Amino acid sequence: MELAQEINNRVEAIEAVIRRYLPREEGYQKTVIEAMNYSVLAGGKRLRPMLMQETYRLFGGRSEVIEPFMAAIEMIHTYSLVHDDLPAMDNDEYRRGRKTTHIVYGEAMGILAGDGLLNYAFETALKAFELEPENGNIPKALKLLAGKAGIHGMIGGQTVDVEYAGKTLSEERLDFIYRLKTSALLEASMLIGAVLAGATRNEQRLIEQAASELGLAFQIQDDILDVTGTQETLGKPVGSDEKNQKTTYVTLKGIDRARQDVADLSRRAVERLEGLVVKNEFLIRLMLYLIQREK
């Protein structure tokens, strides 16, 4: 089967899981729930739950205990976009061709829908205890979810990005932002899959490194596409980084070095997975596809 088709099939199956865990739009607080679900169902590649599920499968995981975590990580990713789009942050009116949450529901409801999603992510992940009360790996998976999403993970990267908007960034600080803002949730996704499937500590360490490299390569590729892509293939304005005088990997190191680093990072990430006794060919192809994408 074509990889793109295979990915689409998996996206559909993941959508079904996510929908099952979304809150019902009822009660006096119906509006905020509608706003939350509107945000989650705005589309997207469902990359994080997909990586989580495939890493879980890689290490032999077969139970539905992974599903609440798949839904939870997508809720966390979504809330971060909802808050990111707010007027005080990036002030975006559109995302993936749809109006952003605060444009449709108002700014106050946008803030509350984001809060609601972050909180509901933990409510959802905690449902794993109902599925498998005796599963001793759930506390560690919860800890990873919370840790990688918070101030020492995604929020931490986000705040430095906000604080240094319009200022020149050192390579060290840019690396910090990329590792936290982008890689941290990918690390959580793959690590939670590994932990819940019972991977060894060594395997967990290796997966975390591969996810970190994947995130970094993904983000650098984003910078490259902003320079080399066309509005037609990307579906969004190109050259926005230059226009916003934004420090990126490309402005710091040049396009050739950026391309070389993407190649090196992806090779390293894939080699880590290929060095494992167990294999998941789809996961490797997915990772390469994400890094080498042209849009």
Place this chain on the structure above:
Amino acid sequence: MELAQEINNRVEAIEAVIRRYLPREEGYQKTVIEAMNYSVLAGGKRLRPMLMQETYRLFGGRSEVIEPFMAAIEMIHTYSLVHDDLPAMDNDEYRRGRKTTHIVYGEAMGILAGDGLLNYAFETALKAFELEPENGNIPKALKLLAGKAGIHGMIGGQTVDVEYAGKTLSEERLDFIYRLKTSALLEASMLIGAVLAGATRNEQRLIEQAASELGLAFQIQDDILDVTGTQETLGKPVGSDEKNQKTTYVTLKGIDRARQDVADLSRRAVERLEGLVVKNEFLIRLMLYLIQREK
């Protein structure tokens, strides 16, 4: 000892617990952590962790496993205030005589500090597993924390309050807002204390009802004080509800009925606790003090 003095002593001990669980102000993301800690250390009665600790003691709880939950509930309470104060919400520049978080750190950082606190609340509560890995009550306590803080708890009440700002509220809807916005976190506080101390299901139900009545009485007393208090005793402008044409318990039912209901609710809440085999006199006195306060 005077009750006020006894409360003050406990507040000091609780502050020490909270401080121990606050994140260290270091790393590139230092600013958001400073904003979070600024918000948490802005003072306040520490009512929720106090009720949690006293209910835990009531049912014989003696371990430090309660402490991460005490810190977590205060972080959740604080994040809700930080987001509440934002320009798109209540647009408040001062709280307890100090500048609000977004005034000091900017609006973007205010949003992120709130997100950071909500997320860190779960990171913190999850530390209970490190203290007592085999404690089978922790998952239930986590579920209560998340459930009562979310769209079927505090956030739910908050969104209806925002949605109906400036509109006339039915008694039913006002009751919904009070039960969710105010009572839900008090229920979480007392229930988590009961659950972690190993209270029976019946005892848990009784505690939840008492907490719900306490929250409702507390909120109605707030409405009464807005009419009968003076700026001097309250330390904030009075008559603000009337000025904002806000539907309150007093505008719906009149001041006499409101006073009667506060008396009835507090009597019922106290009777529930007095009916228990175990006793915590301080907890009962604390509840009465909170309800019957004149400021």
